[in-house]
Amino acid sequence: MPIIVMGNIIPHLHSTTEFLHVKPGKGAAFVRTKMRNYVTGNTVEKTFRAGSTLQEPSLSKETKQFTYKDGSQFVFMDLTTFEESRLNEADVGDKQKWLKEGMDCNLLYWNGKIIDFELPITVRLTVTDTDPGASDSVQGGTKPATLETGAVVTVPSFVNVGDDILVDSRTGQYMNRA
Structure with missing residues (x-):
């Protein structure tokens, strides 16, 4: 779950999409963030001193x-x-x-x-379209597959049409057969 912040520094509700803690060789550490505004949908980059606290909204x-x-x-x-x-x-x-x-x-x-x-982290979906698997599936080749929702993911060559697979909804990567 993303970190959601709101406070005097940031007047609207934001969701943190990227977070990087930087400790330079000289000077104080700081945190560089990329945040999405829930009200406008805009993305903004903010830098905070390490140890700064922000108000968490009640969700x-x-x-x-x-x-x-x-x-x-x-x-x-x-x-x-x-x-x-x-x-x-x-x-x-x-x-x-x-x-x-x-x-x-x-x-x-x-x-x-x-x-x-x-979304759930792991999503179970059915393959609706993919090329037939190659005979040398031991080699670990991959191919694109279209799922029942229309999403296209890269799957191992042994996956066929009609197979149920598990996909990580955060990254869109194939995990394994269901």
Whole structure:
């Protein structure tokens, strides 16, 4: 989960996307960050002194199930209250290539509004299109494969159409067969 900060230095809610601790040979250590603004979507780079503290906002996290896509909106349902929550396609972004109906996701709320959601780290998806495997699959060759969500990942040559595979949703890398 990304570090989310808000405070006097940073007036809006941000998510840290990159973080680098630098200790120069001379002088004090500092932290270089790249952060995404949840309100505007802009990315900004900030540098802080090592040891600086930022206020963490109070966020709530709820597990909801992705049920279906309605036009340009993704619909998530709370399985206890059957209450629906909707996210626009722009808010989902690149995560939609790993999103499958029936998948449980964590929705992050701030001040009663959905600001982000987390996918499971490991996603089980079915291969819908790939080249036939080569006869020398022992060599460890790879090939591209299209998954049921439309995402394309690089898989070992022994993976075939119809196989279920596990993919890391953070990196988009093949993990193993399911």
